[in-house]
Amino acid sequence: MLFLQIPLLVVLLGGGDSEDAFQDQIFRIISTFSLHNHSWTQTWISAWLGELQIKSWKRNSSDFISLRPWSNGNFSKKEMTEVKDLIERTNHEFLHLLHIHASEWMLEYPFDIQGTVGCELHSGEIKIDFWRVAYQGSEILSFQNSSWVPYLKGGTRAQKMCKVLNRYIVFNKVIKWRFSNTCSRFLLGLLDAGKADFQRKVKPEAWLSTGPSPGPHHLLLVCHVSGFYPKPISVMWMRGEQAQQASQQSDILPNADGTWYLQSYLDVEATKTSGLSCRVTHSSLEGQDIILYLDRPTSEGLIILAVMVPLVLLLTGLAFWLKKGWTHCEPPPTLLSLE
């Protein structure tokens, strides 16, 4: 996964901020049930705004854990308790159905079920509600308009589940109505309360290192970029002014503090590292890109490189020489690792 090839120039520049703002306008609550056996279930519930987790709680525990100071939006303590009760009651009913219909629905203990409920805001107006169920990590049904609909990949299991779930017409309607109502109000409150957090800009730190050698006479250069916010960023390996198309980028991964992290890799011939640099463009830098040069001692990474490059050359040269000179001999065991 880390080596997902991403064409270098397809970068989330420009328009990036609006994309990020869009990401922030999806609110969801995910309930994860691990059903070990007929009588034993673990439940973990989390609330997310876009890709940011804002709350967490365990079933039957007395309270939510707030992960952001604004994660109650503009809801009072009383309203939050009502939301929690609604979620717990719904989960309770759902779990009960799972247990009593387990064999009919071909659910074999132990298994995991996830229920996702949420709402989405487009252009500040249209609200889309969703309610979906996943079995063993893959979504198999969703609630649409006023009934449960199976996904194709859910097969017979999803069809059977929908058939039963759709019998609870009143329950479905009431829950749906309450969620829709509450969700959009809650989301609007969150977006307002958390505004300062989403609009913040945090500058990345960047450094260079080498990864495991991709092959004889080759080096894997790694440009690490961490601690930035918002998510859109461009990281490019350059030779002079020329972007290096051969570079590969990792997924953008979250740090624990809500900022982001990524790596960009370049596989180069060990003798052709001159003129290479890693260029980082991010909205927090206000046009002042970070440029790390391989051959200018501006970072700790270079010390590693300064040691690694000659060492790799020396070792591969040595291996080559030994292989040539010793072809008719049994190589001593210590040299095997150099092949």
Ligand SMILES: *[C@@H]1O[C@H](CO)[C@@H](O)[C@H](O)[C@H]1NC(C)=O
């Ligand atoms: C159910 O699973 C739990 C946890 O694995 C175990 O402690 C318990 O004895 C099991 N109960 C039954 C009835 O098998």
